[in-house]
Structure formats: structure tokens, C-alpha cells
Amino acid sequence: MRILLVDSNSRRACEVQAGLEAAGFQVVAVSADTADLTRLVRESQADVIVCDLDDPSRDALESMRVLNRDEPRPVVVFASRGEPDQIEAALEAGVAAYVVEGLAPARVRPVLEVAIRRFRAFQALRNELDEARATLAERTLIERAKGVLMQRRRLSEGEAYRLMRRWAMDRSQRLVEVARQLLSEHDAK
Secondary structure (H helix, E strand, O other), rough: OEEEEEOOOHHHHHHHHHHHHHHOEEEEEEOOOOOOOHHHHHHOOOOOOEEEOOOOOOHHHHHHHHHHHHHHEEEEEEEEOOOOOHHHHHOOOOOEEEEEOOOOHHHHHHHHHHHHHHHHHHHHHHHHHHHHHHHHHHHHHHHHHHHHHHHHHHHHHHHHHHHHHHHHHOOOOOOOHHHHHHHHHHHOO
């Protein structure tokens, strides 16, 4: 597993890197801060980001939020303090695990494994939600297009739907594509 390590303390970063490598992980990059975290992840092709931070700053959390949006990866934060609002902000930024009282070598592997599983489960839910939203948007377009046909041609709902299906089959298009074309023609008039 390829890890990007973020730690502002270079001596501690060396110790953490040694601990991660001893636990069987490959540290592919080390950074002193979270600035441009997305670029670092792309360049290093890291699978997981481990941040050993004394006190995660607002900028660090924003970098994690951008990373979660643009290049989603499991992010594990080991912090020396854990104020409830800080933990909540980190989780909202997409952090998969927030561990207080620093990084202990014996806990590294289980924490990373749990974080990765939690991240994957969350990504699966996010993908399902995106698919459901896309399906709903397509159905809404089809319903609007049926309404236009029903009004223009004085058709029943079933007749409008069958006509759109026939057009879709004749043109080798999806029903939603026919609906988009019909609505764009209607809106142009």
C-alpha cells in the first residue's frame, strides 16, 4: 500500500516513516504540510494519506476537503489534540479516521485498515447516491418530455411514452436522449 506521509516535524516524520515501513507499508512521499495535497497525491499516486499533525489547521482541513472532492483517498489524521469541533470539521472534510494522542506504531496497521474499509464503504454510498440522483434527473426529463408530447399532440401518457420509446429505438438512442432533444426543440420555440 502506497502512503503519502504529511508531518511538519522532520524528525518525527522520519520516525513515523520507519514505523509505517516496518508495518509493511510503502511510503512514496513525505511532505511537511498539506498545501497542494491533491497535486502531491496525483504525483505520488498514493493510496492512503497519513497526516501526523499537532493541531490540524483550517488550511489543512480545506486541503483535505479539496482532495476528497477531486482525488478521493482515505485520509488518516493522527493528532495530539482532539477537540470535538476539530474532529467534526476533520470528518466533514473527508477524513476517514482521526486518532488522538499521536501515532503509536502498534496501532498503525489496524487504524489504516479500518480507515480504508470505512472510506470504501463511504465511497460506495456516495456512488449509489450519485447514481440515484442521475436516475431521478433522467426520469424527470422523460416525464417533462412526455408532458410536452401530451400537450402538443393531445396524447395520453401511455401513448406519449410509447412514441418516445419508438423514436429512441428507431434512432438507436436512449430514451433520455430523445427526451433531451424533444425538450431542447420545445424550449427553442
